[in-house]
Amino acid sequence: xxxxxxxxxxxxxxxxxYAALPDDTVRLALIVAMDRARCIGIGNxxxxxxxxDLQYFKRVTSGKAIVMGRTTFDxxxxxxxxxxxxxxxxxxxxxxxxxxxVVHSLEAALALAEAVxxxxxxxxxxxxxxxxxxxxxxxxxSRMYITEVETTVDGDAFFPEFDRxxxxxxxxxxxxxxASDLWFSFVVYERI
Ligand SMILES: NC(=O)c1ccc[n+]([C@@H]2O[C@H](COP(=O)([O-])OP(=O)(O)OC[C@H]3O[C@@H](n4cnc5c(N)ncnc54)[C@H](OP(=O)(O)O)[C@@H]3O)[C@@H](O)[C@H]2O)c1
Numbered sequence: 001x002x003x004x005x006x007x008x009x010x011x012x013x014x015x016x017x018y019a020a021l022p023d024d025t026v027r028l029a030l031i032v033a034m035d036r037a038r039c040i041g042i043g044n045x046x047x048x049x050x051x052x053d054l055q056y057f058k059r060v061t062s063g064k065a066i067v068m069g070r071t072t073f074d075x076x077x078x079x080x081x082x083x084x085x086x087x088x089x090x091x092x093x094x095x096x097x098x099x100x101x102v103v104h105s106l107e108a109a110l111a112l113a114e115a116v117x118x119x120x121x122x123x124x125x126x127x128x129x130x131x132x133x134x135x136x137x138x139x140x141x142s143r144m145y146i147t148e149v150e151t152t153v154d155g156d157a158f159f160p161e162f163d164r165x166x167x168x169x170x171x172x173x174x175x176x177x178x179a180s181d182l183w184f185s186f187v188v189y190e191r192i
Contacts, residue, residue, distance in 0.1 A: 004170065008068065012180040017141075024123055025061070025123070026113075026114045026116075026117040026118060026123060026124065027123055027124045027142055027143055028110065028113075028121070028124075028125055028126075028127070028137070028140055028141050028142060028143075029124050029126050029127070029141060029142070029143035029144065029145060030126065030127040030128070030129075030137065030138070030141045030143075030144050030145070031057060031060055031061065031126055031127070031128055031144075031145040031146075032129060032134060032145070032146055032147070032159055033046065033048075033053055033057075033126075033146075033147035033149055033168060033184070034146060034147070034148065034149065034158075034159045035047065035049070035149050035151050035152050035153050035155075036148075036150065036151065036152050037152050037158075038158045038159040038160075038161070039152070039153050039154075039155035039157070039158055039159075040129065040130065040131060040134075040155070040157050040158060040159050041075075041131065041155055041156065041157030042153065042154070042155040042156055042157070043156065044071060044074065044075045044141075044157075044159050045075055047153040048149060048151070048153070048180060048181070048182060049178070049179070049180060050147075050177050050182065050184060051118060051151070052175055052177060052184075053147050053149075053184065053186075056147065056186055057128075057166065058069075058166055058184075060126070060145050061126050061128065062082050062083060062084055063079070063082060063083065063120070063122065064083055064084070064088060064117065064122055064124060065083070065084040065112070065113040065114075065116035065117055065122075065125040065126070065127055066080065066083050066084065066085060066086065066113075066119075066125075066126050066127075066128045067086045067088065067109045067110065067113050067125070067126070067127050067128065067133065067137075068085070068086070068087055068088070068128045068129055068130070068133065069087075069088055069129065069130050069132050069133040070087055070088065070089035070091070070094060071130055071132070072128065072129045072130040073085070073087045073096065073118075073131070075130075078097065078099075079096075079097065079099035079100045081094050084101065084111050084113075084116045085099065085100040085101065086098075086100070086101045086103060086112055086116075086175075087100050087101070087102050087103070088102075088103050088104070088105070088106060088108075088109045089102060089103075089104065090104060092104060095188060100142070101160070106133070106136055106137065110125075110137070110140070113125035124177070126145075127141060130157055131157040131158055131159065131160075134159055134160055135160045138160055138162060142190065142191045143188065143189065144188070145186070145187075145188055145189070145192050146187045146189060147162060147184055147185070147186055147187075148181065148184060148185045148187055149182060149183075149184040150183040150184060150185075151182055165192075166191060166192055167189040167190065167192060168189065168191075168192050169187060169188070169189055170188040170189065170190050171186075171187070171188045172185050172186070172187045172188075173185060173186045173187075
C-alpha cells in the first residue's frame with residue numbers, strides 16, 4: 001500500500017524541512033555611522049574611534065555579503081573576515097587581494113550579494129559604503145543600521161540626504177564612549 005502525503009511540507013532528499021528555511025526574499029540593508037550633519041569620513045578614514053561601534057558593525061555584518069566601493073576597501077586595507085567582501089570598481093584592471101570579489105557595476109554587486117545570501121539562507125545583504133555607494137543604492141535599501149554620533153566633524157565624505165518621513169524607527173540604543181567622551185546611538189530604520 002502506498003502512503004499518501006497528508007500535508008505539503010517540502011522535504012529535501014536530505015530530510016531538511018525547506019518550509020522552515022527563510023524564504024528567498026533577501027533584504028538589502030545599509031550600515032553607516034554618521035555625525036549630526038551626515039558626515040561619515042575624513043581623508044578616507046572614519047572621523048572617530050568608537051570600539052563599540054566597530055563591534056556592532058561586526059555583529060550586524062558577520063556571515064553576510066557586504067558591498068563596498070573600492071575607496072572604502074582601500075581604507076580597510078584587507079577583506080573583512082567571515083563575510084563575503086564584494087568590491088565595486090569601474091577600473092577593469094583593478095585587482096584586489098585574495099578574499100574579495102571584484103565587480104564592475106552596482107547591478108553586478110547587488111546580484112552577487114543577493115545570490116550569496118540565498119545560497120547561505122540569509123535574509124539580508126549589506127551595503128557598507130562609502131559615500132558614492134550609499135548615494136547610488138539608498139533608493140533600493142529597505143533597512144538602515146545607522147550609528148548616530150552626537151558630534152559635528154569637519155569631514156569630506158557624507159551620507160546622502162534622506163526623507164525621515166519615509167522611515168520608521170525600529171530600535172534605538174544610546175551609548176557613551178569614555179575615551180572620546182562621545183555619545184552615539186545604534187538606530188535601526190525600516191522603510192515605510
Ligand atoms: N562612517 C561610515 O560608516 C563609513 C562607511 C564606509 C566608508 N566611510 C568613509 O567614506 C569615504 C569613502 O567614500 P567615497 O564616496 O570616497 O568612496 P566609495 O563609495 O567607498 O568608493 C567609490 C569608488 O567605488 C567605485 N564605484 C562607485 N560607483 C560605482 C559604480 N556605479 N560602478 C562601479 N564602480 C563604482 C569607484 O571605484 P574606482 O575609482 O576604482 O573606479 C569609486 O571611485 C571614506 O572617508 C570612508 O572612511 C565611512
